[in-house]
Amino acid sequence: MQQCVAPSTSLLFLLLCCCCCCCNCFFLPKASLGRGRPETYLTKPTSSRDIVNQTCEKCYELSQTLSYAFCWAALGPIPIAHMTNVEGLAVISMELALQNATNTVSTITELLKDMSLDPFTTLSLKRCLELYGGTVPILVDSIGAFMMGQYGTSAMWLSGVMETASNCEDGFGKRTSEASPLSQENWRLFQLSDIAICIIHLLSFPSATTPS
Ligand SMILES: *[C@@H]1O[C@H](CO)[C@@H](O)[C@H](O)[C@H]1NC(C)=O
Ligand SMILES: *[C@@H]1O[C@H](CO)[C@@H](O)[C@H](O)[C@H]1NC(C)=O
Numbered sequence: 001m002q003q004c005v006a007p008s009t010s011l012l013f014l015l016l017c018c019c020c021c022c023c024n025c026f027f028l029p030k031a032s033l034g035r036g037r038p039e040t041y042l043t044k045p046t047s048s049r050d051i052v053n054q055t056c057e058k059c060y061e062l063s064q065t066l067s068y069a070f071c072w073a074a075l076g077p078i079p080i081a082h083m084t085n086v087e088g089l090a091v092i093s094m095e096l097a098l099q100n101a102t103n104t105v106s107t108i109t110e111l112l113k114d115m116s117l118d119p120f121t122t123l124s125l126k127r128c129l130e131l132y133g134g135t136v137p138i139l140v141d142s143i144g145a146f147m148m149g150q151y152g153t154s155a156m157w158l159s160g161v162m163e164t165a166s167n168c169e170d171g172f173g174k175r176t177s178e179a180s181p182l183s184q185e186n187w188r189l190f191q192l193s194d195i196a197i198c199i200i201h202l203l204s205f206p207s208a209t210t211p212s
Contacts, residue, residue, distance in 0.1 A: 052081050055089050059198035066198065070191045090146060090199040097161065097192035098139040104185040105132050111181055121172070121181070128168040128182055135164045135189070146200070155200045158193045165190040 056071035074096060075081045081092055108129045112122065138157050145154040165186040172180035180186070 050082055051084065051086070051089065052076055055086055055199065055202075056195075058202060059195055062201065063194055063198050066191060066194045070187075071195055074188075074192060074195070086199050086202060087146075090196045090203075091143065093192050093195040093199070094139060094143045094146065094158075097189055097196070098136065098143070100185065100188050100192065101132055101135045101139055101161075104182065104189070105129065105136065107185060108132065108182070124171040124173075125181070127171050131164045131168050135161050142196070146196075151200045151204050155197050155204075158197045158200075161193045162190050162197075165193070 052072065052075045056068050056075065059066050059071060060068040075089060075092060078092060081089060084092070108125055111117075112125050112129070117125070138161055142154045142157040142161070145151075145157065168182060169180055169186040172182075
């Protein structure tokens, strides 16, 4: 784990430090921060409305799959989320996704210790373990790309992360009406990546924020 060393007045840097401290972070980008923030009204909200509410609402409107309730439940309880800009919210979402994916690797490892699992479930879990194992470094890279302003690359990798979550879920088949043992984990990873992709979209196409 890396430490926050260099003092900086950049809000994004402060945000990352705070993220690090409260979320036991796995990654701190070394890229220079605070460069080239687009001057959309999103970065300077004209109304006094809360940035988390605004962003979750916008993304709920724009995304086919995002749940407003999830977005609010994930970002709302994080104090710094209300003081940052949308770029910061994207980073927070990706950090949460990274934490979740890392956590899920341990969850699957634990689940696999259960000897009473049927062979099909064991196989599906092993497949998910591979998928999640691959997703952790991809999320680290997505954060890095985002911090360097490579929004397109970051969004592309995040789409892959969403696919990973779907593939893991689908691997359990639809043999029973029961949810898969990883449905919550898959749902969280899918939604958190969706939030970050939506924000990247908002930053890349500011006009998308003003419905005609
Ligand atoms: C933000 O959204 C939550 C949940 O929808 C709501 O409870 C809260 O009052 C909203 N806050 C603001 C400032 O709009
Ligand atoms: C996972 O994501 C949720 C948001 O859905 C968040 O509350 C939680 O802290 C994250 N981290 C872990 C380790 O689950």
